[in-house]
Amino acid sequence: MDHTDPPLLDDELAAFVCREVSITVASCDDDRIPHLARGTGCRISPDRRQLTVLLAAPAAAEVLADVRGSGRVAVVFSLPATHRTLQLKGVDAVVVSAAPSDAEHAARHADAFASGLELLGYSAAVIRSVLQAAPAELVAIRFTPSFGSLQTPGPEAGQALRA
């Protein structure tokens, strides 16, 4: 990707990935065996070019290993209330330490996500438990989204953000 290109995410999409969305991270190893992990929050750089997805390291061990090996990652963001779903992929992903403020960021994300789902009739206690991450276990994957597609179920699912 040329740095003169505009970022893949516009302001609206940049805001979307930081909302109370469900975040799922996928990777695969050298044998093309896929792995999955749940994200517990997302930060975006001021120029909208880089995403940093937070994860609990023990639950994401295989994904972290894959990303360290290949730099490839796919992340899906979905807002349960509307089913709006966005997938972003990158080829330059790196595993980085969590920033000091990330523990609070992850806790806020889990709270917002659980509250959103509670309105839809889900058990907030279960959702909080799923996303619960000890601050010491937080780690992050940072990447430049080089491909994106909207995946909200329907006729336009799979439509690329930019050809």
Place this chain on the structure above:
Amino acid sequence: MKLKLDAIRGCLDGAIPGTIATCSADGVPNAAYLSQVQYVDADHVALSWQFFNTTRRNILANPFARVALIDPLTAAHYRLLLRYRRTEEEGPLFEIMRAKLAGIASHTGMAGVFRLLGADVYRVLEIVQVPGATLPPPPPRANLLAALRASVEELCLCSELDGLLAQTLDCLERHFDIHHAMILMLDSSAGRLYTVASKGYDASGIGSEIALGDGVIGVAARERTPIRIGHFAADYSYGKAIRDNLERSGQAASMDTEIPLPGLPRANSQLAVPIRTGQRVLGVLYVESAQEQRFSYDDEDVMVSLAGGLGAAMQLLHHGTQDHCDENRGTAHLPPAAPTGPPLQVRHFGENDSIFLDAEYLIKGVAGSILWTLLRDHAETGRTAFSNRELRLDPRIRLPDISDNLEARLILLSRRLVERKVPIRIEKTSRGCFALRVERPLQLSHVPAPG
């Protein structure tokens, strides 16, 4: 200990959508949300194929998939490594998933968007619990195995089909806390199921019919498999059939030959289980609830077991009753009372064996044919005592086949007469014997089938 798929079935009912990761032939990962993960057997699951998307392209090129599932009660998080095996585009598994998807689609506002193209079957290679916090499981709602045992013990004591049907519905209520249920028998030559017993509805719907393939009951019978839906689905709703029926009957009440199906106006949970003996489907046990996700995989297991016992008992009673009538006992305690009052006009339409009493529809089909035969014999000879055995052999009745459950037809006819409060009754007098009781003079007329 190695985790078994059976142990995490609670995660498969879709309360929290699962996620899937796949990988293209050239190593590009992809993630997606799953509408449905279906338990197939101890080693296989099926995923719904709804769209030609990246997941689909990937698994055709590289058959490995990773699926993450969360237990909706304990938050326990599992990851499964799967290998794609095949796609089924028809048959029991496809229909199970199609019905369930209809419920999920309607629940999530995706009706009209979700359409099942195929059931993708995967072998489960590995199940791992993801490290993380979990919640203690809530106490179980009930001990389903104890309920099943108590029910089966009670059903074993039933010596007649009528009692067996009533006892089954009673057991569902007392032991399983299921308050809306019906039992339908299959007329395989007509391709229809008819209701012989029900519980929990304003109108019993005895005698109402459903075509094979219609709604969860018809699909369960046609595909010989349990069908279970945890959310309201318009396509599978009998409430709609009832409303349509009511509308129709409002327009043409006098000639309508449809008995409305019983059913909740809005069933959010439905479970239909075939009643079988060997390879033959005898009928369907159907339960429903206004509560969402009321029936789990475990409920389905016990209902299948209960229906198994029911099928065996039906078969046993069916064979046991055929030749057991002591016809002399049949009339002993029923001296024929002389019919009084204005004559009742009984019309029989040869076209479909429907019977109308004055202007009111009573019954049609085999049950109509039985009643017509009884009434004609009664009119010609004054006889009131009959046996199941002679009816079974009577060419006028045209039973669909020798294995047809005549007993069930008689139960249906007998209940229908009582429900319609007509001055005609058939009453069991002893095993395999019954008496016809006519309280008003009858005027019989036959309308031959056209052509």
